[in-house]
Amino acid sequence: MSRSAHPAGPRHADVLPEGHYSAPPADLNALDPKVWAQTVSRDDQGVVTVGGIDVKTIAEQHGTPAYILDEADFRARARAWRSAFGADADVFYAGKAFLSRAVVRWLHEEGLNLDVCSGGELATALSAGMPADRIAFHGNNKSKEEIDRAIRAGVGRIVLDSFQEIVRVAHIAQSLGRRQRVQIRVTVGVEAHTHEFIATAHEDQKFGIPLAGGQAAEAVRRALQLDGLELIGIHSHIGSQIFDMSGFEVAAHRVVGLLKDIRDEHGVELPEIDLGGGLGIAYTSDDDPREPHEIAKALTEIVTRECEAARLRTPRISVEPGRAIVGPTAFTLYEVGTIKPLDGLRTYVSVDGGMSDNIRTALYDAEYSVALVSRTSDAEPMLARVVGKHCESGDIVVKDAFLPGDLAPGDLIAVPATGAYCRSMASNYNHVLRPPVVAVHEGEARVIVRRETEEDLLRLDVG
Numbered sequence: 001m002s003r004s005a006h007p008a009g010p011r012h013a014d015v016l017p018e019g020h021y022s023a024p025p026a027d028l029n030a031l032d033p034k035v036w037a038q039t040v041s042r043d044d045q046g047v048v049t050v051g052g053i054d055v056k057t058i059a060e061q062h063g064t065p066a067y068i069l070d071e072a073d074f075r076a077r078a079r080a081w082r083s084a085f086g087a088d089a090d091v092f093y094a095g096k097a098f099l100s101r102a103v104v105r106w107l108h109e110e111g112l113n114l115d116v117c118s119g120g121e122l123a124t125a126l127s128a129g130m131p132a133d134r135i136a137f138h139g140n141n142k143s144k145e146e147i148d149r150a151i152r153a154g155v156g157r158i159v160l161d162s163f164q165e166i167v168r169v170a171h172i173a174q175s176l177g178r179r180q181r182v183q184i185r186v187t188v189g190v191e192a193h194t195h196e197f198i199a200t201a202h203e204d205q206k207f208g209i210p211l212a213g214g215q216a217a218e219a220v221r222r223a224l225q226l227d228g229l230e231l232i233g234i235h236s237h238i239g240s241q242i243f244d245m246s247g248f249e250v251a252a253h254r255v256v257g258l259l260k261d262i263r264d265e266h267g268v269e270l271p272e273i274d275l276g277g278g279l280g281i282a283y284t285s286d287d288d289p290r291e292p293h294e295i296a297k298a299l300t301e302i303v304t305r306e307c308e309a310a311r312l313r314t315p316r317i318s319v320e321p322g323r324a325i326v327g328p329t330a331f332t333l334y335e336v337g338t339i340k341p342l343d344g345l346r347t348y349v350s351v352d353g354g355m356s357d358n359i360r361t362a363l364y365d366a367e368y369s370v371a372l373v374s375r376t377s378d379a380e381p382m383l384a385r386v387v388g389k390h391c392e393s394g395d396i397v398v399k400d401a402f403l404p405g406d407l408a409p410g411d412l413i414a415v416p417a418t419g420a421y422c423r424s425m426a427s428n429y430n431h432v433l434r435p436p437v438v439a440v441h442e443g444e445a446r447v448i449v450r451r452e453t454e455e456d457l458l459r460l461d462v463g
């Protein structure tokens with residue numbers, strides 16, 4: 001590996017171009033525990049280790065790019081959510097964030113339930129032995145085949161997303177001689193994303209049935225009349241990467257209002273309420289997520305208070321965290337390729353992956369951090385943009401970050417907090433092969449999703 005020197009690039013505030021960064025961090029070699037998986041640290045040589053293995057060894061054994069997942073951290077976070085909510089509530093891990101058979105087994109062992117939203121996720125869950133009655137089936141456009149398969153498998157609940165689906169699920173259940181447990185997903189008029197909290201313009205989207213105009217109440221009326229359905233509760237999911245609990249407060253208030261109306265109209269107290277997922281994680285050191293026990297306490301208090309005010313028995317609560325469990329447990333390991341300093345702007349650092357393994361930066365303008373992990377460096381910080389190898393100028397992994405000015409081709413860098421919505425949203429753009437997921441634990445690195453091969457690609461191409 002050659003280590004040619006590169007110009008350090010611009011670094012003083014008065015010459016820095018516009019961007020999301022502040023000043024360079026005091027220590028470029030530091031690894032903020034907020035954004036890195038729990039077992040990450042540097043060894044005596046300055047090489048980053050995770051799960052007891054150093055990243056150079058992982059790269060030699062499994063290649064790059066690769067998602068490296070800290071199993072102990074995953075299990076610890078799953079357990080923390082489970083114990084924070086206790087025996088009177090249910091935690092459904094949202095499989096859309098990242099799902100594999102190993103993950104399903106860990107969830108099962110740690111006592112969590114699973115939220116799936118497609119036939120593929122359902123098949124993965126069942127094939128790894130998740131008991132069907134611990135699975136919730138979601139989706140705004142479930143096919144008849146998916147509904148049929150879910151009911152036959154005996155899923156614990158189907159979350160109904162439209163008037164048409166109420167009838168569709170009832171018919172299929174009845175034709176199979178079943179009575180399917182269902183929840184109705186409502187849109188409560190709140191949409192929350194991180195610090196943004198919008199109270200209007202939220203019903204204009206594809207999920208759920210609006211509370212507004214009595215539509216959700218009408219959906220409940222219809223569901224209660226259908227023999228194939230057992231209505232067990234109301235579901236609400238208000239957004240993604242949320243830190244501020246006030247959105248959940250408004251949502252719980254409105255869902256409990258509906259439960260009260262249902263009791264008053266039908267004399268039925270629905271036993272469950274699902275407040276969805278969406279809890280935020282730290283992608284950079286500027287983010288301050290809450291701990292599961294704080295979230296559990298806040299949500300339980302909100303629902304209990306609202307139910308007391310409405311003179312309702314407090315329903316069993318469920319939540320559906322995806323990102324908050326798997327997000328922080330993995331990082332993406334890349335090898336540095338071409339380095340291109342642009343005078344007066346920034347240095348473009350190309351890696352061997354890109355938007356095909358992390359679409360979130362291009363799609364949501366998401367922010368990430370990055371570190372040199374195969375060694376430490378005392379070189380001056382350079383303002384860098386980490387980009388991929390795709391034929392697209394928007395192929396950006398980390399928009400603005402400081403890396404050591406002596407960074408060289410062959411160095412390993414890693415982007416933390418990529419456990420959620422990176423592998424699960426990965427693509428084959430430019431026929432780039434999707435990276436493996438390598439689980440590390442107590443000194444062992446185990447491939448849980450293997451790297452795609454050219455044979456995989458060509459097998460699908462049957463023309």
Ligand SMILES: Cc1ncc(COP(=O)(O)O)c(C=O)c1O
Nearest residue numbers: 094237277278279320321322323
């Ligand atoms: C219904 C539902 N539940 C749970 C989640 C999981 O969200 P997150 O991974 O942000 O916790 C989502 C995705 O936003 C969702 O749509």
Ligand SMILES: N[C@@H](CCCC[NH3+])C(=O)O
Nearest residue numbers: 096240241360364420421
């Ligand atoms: N995929 C998105 C969030 C949507 C989650 C599913 N409703 C993300 O990466 O943040």
